[in-house]
Amino acid sequence: MLLAELLDSEQTTFEAMIVKARAGYWLDTFDVAVTATQPKYRVPPRACVGGFEKIDIGIPGNAFVPLAEVSEAHASYYASPPSMVGTPMKFVLRGDQVVLLPPPDAIAYTLRMYFYRRPSRLVAQQSSTLNGGTVRGQITAINTVARTVTVNALPFDMEAVSGGVITPAVITSANQRIDIVHPYGWHELAMLDQTQTIAGLVITLGGTDDMSEIQVGDYVRVAEQTDWPQLPDDFHRALVDTTTVKVLAERNMAEKASDFAQAVSADIQRFQDILEPRVKMGALTIKAPLPGIRGRPRGYWPGFP
Numbered sequence: 001m002l003l004a005e006l007l008d009s010e011q012t013t014f015e016a017m018i019v020k021a022r023a024g025y026w027l028d029t030f031d032v033a034v035t036a037t038q039p040k041y042r043v044p045p046r047a048c049v050g051g052f053e054k055i056d057i058g059i060p061g062n063a064f065v066p067l068a069e070v071s072e073a074h075a076s077y078y079a080s081p082p083s084m085v086g087t088p089m090k091f092v093l094r095g096d097q098v099v100l101l102p103p104p105d106a107i108a109y110t111l112r113m114y115f116y117r118r119p120s121r122l123v124a125q126q127s128s129t130l131n132g133g134t135v136r137g138q139i140t141a142i143n144t145v146a147r148t149v150t151v152n153a154l155p156f157d158m159e160a161v162s163g164g165v166i167t168p169a170v171i172t173s174a175n176q177r178i179d180i181v182h183p184y185g186w187h188e189l190a191m192l193d194q195t196q197t198i199a200g201l202v203i204t205l206g207g208t209d210d211m212s213e214i215q216v217g218d219y220v221r222v223a224e225q226t227d228w229p230q231l232p233d234d235f236h237r238a239l240v241d242t243t244t245v246k247v248l249a250e251r252n253m254a255e256k257a258s259d260f261a262q263a264v265s266a267d268i269q270r271f272q273d274i275l276e277p278r279v280k281m282g283a284l285t286i287k288a289p290l291p292g293i294r295g296r297p298r299g300y301w302p303g304f305p
Contacts, residue, residue: 002243002247003121003122003123003124004122005243005246005247006122006229006239006240006243007119007121007122008243008246009239009242009243009246010119010122010229010230010231010239011118011119013239013242013268014231014239014271015048015118015119017271017272017275018116018275019048019050019051019116021272021275021276022053022276023275023276025186025188025275026048026116026117026119026188026230027053027114027115027116027117028044028046028114028115028116028117028189028192029112029113029114029115030044030112030113030115031058031110031111031112031113032110032111032112032113033108033110033111034057034088034100034104034108034109034110034111035104036085036104036105036106036107037085037103037104037105038103038104039079039099039100039101039102039103039104040094040097040098040099040100041097041098041100041111042096042097042098043093043096043097043098043113043115044113044115046115046117046118046192046193046224047113047115047116047117047118048115048116048117048118051115051116051117051118052093052113052114052115052116053114053115053116054066054067054114055067055069055091055098055111055112055113055114056111056112056114057087057088057100057109057110057111057112058109058110058111058112059087059107059109060107060108060109064110064112067088067089067090067091067100068089068090068091069090069091069092069093070090070091070092070101071092072092072094075090075092075099075101078090078101078102079099079101079102079103084102084103085102085103085104085105085106086102086103086104086105087104087105087107087109088100088101088102088103088104088109089101089102098111098113117189117192119226119229119230120179120181120189120221120223120224120225120226120230121159121224121225121226122226122227122228122229123158123159123225123226123227124158124168124227125227126155126156126158126168126227134183134219134227135152135153136151136152136153136154136155136156137151137152137153137154137155137219137220137221138151138152138153138183138217138218138219139151139180139214139215139216139217139218139219139220140152140216141216142211142214142215142216144211144212146204147204147205147206147211148202148203148204148205149180149202149203149205149214149220150201150202150203151201151203151220152201153201154170154171154198154201155170155171155178155219155220155221155222156168156169156170156171156222157169157170157171157176157222157225158222158225159222159225171196171198171222172198173196173197173198173199174195174196174197174198176196176222176223177193177194177195177196177222177223178191178194178196178203178205178220178221178222178223179191179192179193179194179220179221179222179223179224179225179226180192180194180214180218180219180220180221181218181219181220181221181226181227181228182218183217183218183219183228184233185232185233186230186231186232187226187228187229187230187231188230190213190214190215190218191205191209191211191213191214192223193223194206194207194209194223195207203220235267235271237267238264238267238268238271241260241263241264241267242264242268244257244260245257245260245261245264248260
């Protein structure tokens with residue numbers, strides 16, 4: 001129950017601040033092969049509510065280009081008549097669907113969604129010795145050509161059910177999707193929702209996702225399960241204190257809850273203050289979107305010789 005409360009606090013207290021900061025934390029990409037004439041594509045299931053950074057379209061032989069979002073009131077201008085297809089230029093969000101405008105023609109486009117990932121569920125720490133550290137699923141070798149990682153011991157599915165009771169059990173080949181978790185910093189994910197097959201201690205990853213972020217020492221976990229809150233280590237105490245306020249309030253211990261609330265308020269403010277800017281030495285470079293503006297000759301500027 002406490003783990004569930006910690007996750008709820010992580011989502012309700014920290015999620016909005018992280019997404020609003022747009023500093024790259026919890027940011028992932030999801031590629032979808034676009035089908036001709038099919039305009040609707042589902043929002044990634046692990047995306048935060050309202051958590052898109054941007055959406056790009058990839059045209060074969062060209063770079064990805066961003067799609068502009070339009071309101072529902074203007075969507076019909078780009079989608080009618082119903083028979084019209086072409087290169088998608090806009091999109092509109094309808095519930096959990098990204099709708100491309102106009103619907104794609106027969107070209108093999110790739111839709112790339114940049115989304116903020118909802119934090120994984122917190123589960124009990126995996127340990128093979130009494131009072132030991134997290135030692136299951138630690139990566140000891142990586143082969144990017146064969147798309148394999150070798151672990152010191154196969155990790156558990158901490159939410160496996162046996163006889164109607166949650167009973168952690170070792171993952172089995174092709175049965176669970178997996179994440180790869182950084183053991184330090186923000187405890188971000190090097191990869192997420194990967195299919196897998198297992199031979200001994202060697203795990204082969206499915207798909208074609210880039211493996212360059214994986215390092216020896218990272219941990220393999222069942223998808224959406226993690227031992228660590230996905231926050232900097234120095235704010236794990238703030239998460240605990242925030243959860244303590246909720247628990248004390250539910251137990252009608254208002255005075256103690258108030259004391260904890262005052263203490264954690266300063267930590268939350270400190271967290272907001274350091275989220276941005278990430279690099280302190282200078283302002284961001286802003287590049288004009290049109291080549292004609294960037295390369296405009298000096299004499300073309302009105303009012304200047």
